[in-house]
Amino acid sequence: MLWYVLRRLAYVLPILLGVSIVCFSLLHLAPGDPLTAVMPEFASDQVIEQIKRSYGFDKPVPVQYLLWLFNVLSGDLGLSQVANRPVLDEIVPAMVNTFQLAAFGIGLSLLGGIGLGLLAGYTRRLVTDRAITTTAIIGVSVPHYWVGLVLIAILAVTLGLLPAMGKAPPSGGFGLNDIRHMILPGVTLALIPTGIIARSVRATVIDVRKQEFVQTLQANGLPPRRTFLHVIKNASPTVLAIIGIQLGHLVGGSILVETVFAWPGTGYLLNNAIAYRDIPVLQGTILVLATFFVMLNFLVDLAQPFLDPRMTRQ
Amino acid sequence: MSTPATYAGEAPARTVEPHKRIQRTYWQAARRRLLHDPVSMGCLGILSVIIAAAILAPWITPHEPYTSSIVNRLKPVLTPGFVLGTDELGRDMFTRLVYGGRISLLMGLLPILVATLAGSILGIVAGYFGGKTNMVIMRVADVFFAFPSVLLAVGLAGALGAGVFNVLISLSLVFIPPITRVAEAATTQIRAQDFVEAARATGASAPRIIVGHVLTNVASPILTYASSLIGLSIVLASGLSFLGLGISPPLADWGLMLNTLRQSIFLAPVNAVLPGVMILVASVCFNLLSDGLRTAMDVKP
Numbered sequence: 001m002l003w004y005v006l007r008r009l010a011y012v013l014p015i016l017l018g019v020s021i022v023c024f025s026l027l028h029l030a031p032g033d034p035l036t037a038v039m040p041e042f043a044s045d046q047v048i049e050q051i052k053r054s055y056g057f058d059k060p061v062p063v064q065y066l067l068w069l070f071n072v073l074s075g076d077l078g079l080s081q082v083a084n085r086p087v088l089d090e091i092v093p094a095m096v097n098t099f100q101l102a103a104f105g106i107g108l109s110l111l112g113g114i115g116l117g118l119l120a121g122y123t124r125r126l127v128t129d130r131a132i133t134t135t136a137i138i139g140v141s142v143p144h145y146w147v148g149l150v151l152i153a154i155l156a157v158t159l160g161l162l163p164a165m166g167k168a169p170p171s172g173g174f175g176l177n178d179i180r181h182m183i184l185p186g187v188t189l190a191l192i193p194t195g196i197i198a199r200s201v202r203a204t205v206i207d208v209r210k211q212e213f214v215q216t217l218q219a220n221g222l223p224p225r226r227t228f229l230h231v232i233k234n235a236s237p238t239v240l241a242i243i244g245i246q247l248g249h250l251v252g253g254s255i256l257v258e259t260v261f262a263w264p265g266t267g268y269l270l271n272n273a274i275a276y277r278d279i280p281v282l283q284g285t286i287l288v289l290a291t292f293f294v295m296l297n298f299l300v301d302l303a304q305p306f307l308d309p310r311m312t313r314q
Numbered sequence: 315m316s317t318p319a320t321y322a323g324e325a326p327a328r329t330v331e332p333h334k335r336i337q338r339t340y341w342q343a344a345r346r347r348l349l350h351d352p353v354s355m356g357c358l359g360i361l362s363v364i365i366a367a368a369i370l371a372p373w374i375t376p377h378e379p380y381t382s383s384i385v386n387r388l389k390p391v392l393t394p395g396f397v398l399g400t401d402e403l404g405r406d407m408f409t410r411l412v413y414g415g416r417i418s419l420l421m422g423l424l425p426i427l428v429a430t431l432a433g434s435i436l437g438i439v440a441g442y443f444g445g446k447t448n449m450v451i452m453r454v455a456d457v458f459f460a461f462p463s464v465l466l467a468v469g470l471a472g473a474l475g476a477g478v479f480n481v482l483i484s485l486s487l488v489f490i491p492p493i494t495r496v497a498e499a500a501t502t503q504i505r506a507q508d509f510v511e512a513a514r515a516t517g518a519s520a521p522r523i524i525v526g527h528v529l530t531n532v533a534s535p536i537l538t539y540a541s542s543l544i545g546l547s548i549v550l551a552s553g554l555s556f557l558g559l560g561i562s563p564p565l566a567d568w569g570l571m572l573n574t575l576r577q578s579i580f581l582a583p584v585n586a587v588l589p590g591v592m593i594l595v596a597s598v599c600f601n602l603l604s605d606g607l608r609t610a611m612d613v614k615p
Binding site: 014015016018019021022023026027029030031137138140141142143145146147149150152153154157158248249251252253255256259260270271273274275277279282283286289290293294297 | 453454456457458460461462463464465468469470472473474475545546549552553556557558559572576579580583584586587589590593594597598600601602605
């Protein structure tokens with residue numbers, strides 16, 4: 001087991017390093033001088049030189065990268081060019097909001113995706129299976145930001161049932177109003193993961209049910225309810241991997257949905273960073289989200305052996 | 315299989331009319347299966363109409379796409395003269411949706427084309443040569459794979475700045491790693507087969523083996539996989555436009571139309587969601603067509 005953990009770690013660390021290089025180069029991808037935003041309009045050459053030095057831009061790029069990486073590892077993601085506050089102070093509250101919404105969304109999609117997937121896997125070639133498979137295809141093709149708009153148009157504008165945008169004002173606790181504000185964005189976020197989870201649960205369940213041990217169990221007279229448990233247990237590693245990836249995509253892809261619903265999370269932060277060309281915030285947010293995605297997959301990998309001990313064998 | 319001759323003492327082989335005994339190549343058989351699939355053909359029909367409309371836009375649209383009219387703002391659907399109503403500046407929605415298809419489809423299809431070319435080359439090279447070459451290419455691909463696709467697209471396009479060209483670059487970069495992975499896996503599998511070894515033993519050079527033996531065998535998994543990404547690419551491209559990263563007004567694609575009409579959702583909810591219907595239809599059709607293609611080419615997912 002320890003060997004397995006070390007092997008996964010040896011795989012993840014270079015990836016994290018690569019992710020940091022990509023994020024670092026975002027600053028240099030941006031057209032124009034990254035300092036134009038902070039540079040005084042008619043700065044003399046001397047002042048320009050001084051500002052460059054204070055930001056470390058006078059050094060060669062690899063050195064700049066190492067300095068930047070060192071700062072990042074000690075929790076300094078730089079200064080927001082617009083708000084002039086540390087980027088980290090902007091990201092943390094946004095992260096909390098994003099996670100709140102993501103937890104709600106992934107909960108919904110687990111319920112829907114696993115339920116529909118099992119139903120389709122057990123009713124193969126029947127109308128339910130075809131209906132669910134087609135819905136799943138449409139579910140993955142749908143532009144979810146647009147579904148958000150449709151939901152707003154129907155449920156918030158026409159019927160007036162739910163609030164259209166934003167997060168509930170803080171009321172000291174977590175009440176009904178908070179949930180009411182989360183329903184529309186949560187359902188929108190859950191849409192694509194539900195389709196993908198349903199599709200993979202269906203495929204895995206069909207696959208497992210074809211294996212011989214299921215036949216043996218049935219031949220031995222095990223009631224369907226008990227064979228079902230065996231099928232679930234064997235399908236769980238694959239499904240867990242998919243769920244991990246989907247949660248990551250849900251958090252990383254929240255920018256579009258959060259923009260539609262004006263939800264004050266990382267997506268909203270990114271959108272503002274793009275609008276005002278605040279590259280440090282863009283860079284920091286993407287770094288944090290991508291690191292989260294990598295670590296999430298790492299944790300899923302670590303959890304796999306508990307579901308299927310064969311994983312630890314090379 | 316056809317039996318060339320009957321042997322003495324054996325029952326005569328079932329005679330088959332010569333014209334029915336046509337040996338089909340793999341590609342002919344795949345095309346035949348695809349042409350007989352009603353869902354795929356329906357999707358192909360819808361897509362042909364959308365694409366033809368986009369190409370023929372100036373000749374089939376009743377209005378100018380960019381002239382606004384204050385008095386005609388946000389007319390509802392089915393207003394005489396404006397079949398699909400008008401947008402927030404009084405421009406004909408139908409006309410703008412047709413024109414918008416030009417950019418939306420282009421921004422969805424071109425990145426896949428670029429990524430399929432680049433990804434196939436990288437993947438086949440990595441898979442065929444193995445060793446260090448493989449490690450370098452695949453580890454770099456892994457790094458890009460570590461980003462959720464929307465996040466990577468937004469990050470790259472956000473850093474590069476708004477513009478159609480930048481969106482094309484960002485989306486191509488997003489789709490190269492997954493295609494590289496599929497191409498690499500397929501090539502590694504083919505490379506281990508005896509006929510490749512035989513070709514090498516007869517002295518065929520690496521480029522010759524790749525073009526003559528590997529490429530024909532990895533083409534179908536790569537093509538079906540790439541085609542399954544088109545829908546996502548259209549959704550992502552429109553998404554970037556929706557965030558204001560794509561084309562700039564008064565030109566418009568479906569994503570940007572969604573963005574600008576969003577402000578009017580309380581006044582004209584139907585008009586505001588129309589551009590999304592186009593994105594949805596295009597994306598669903600491409601995905602269903604790709605599904606049919608996979609079945610026709612008999613590629614296991």
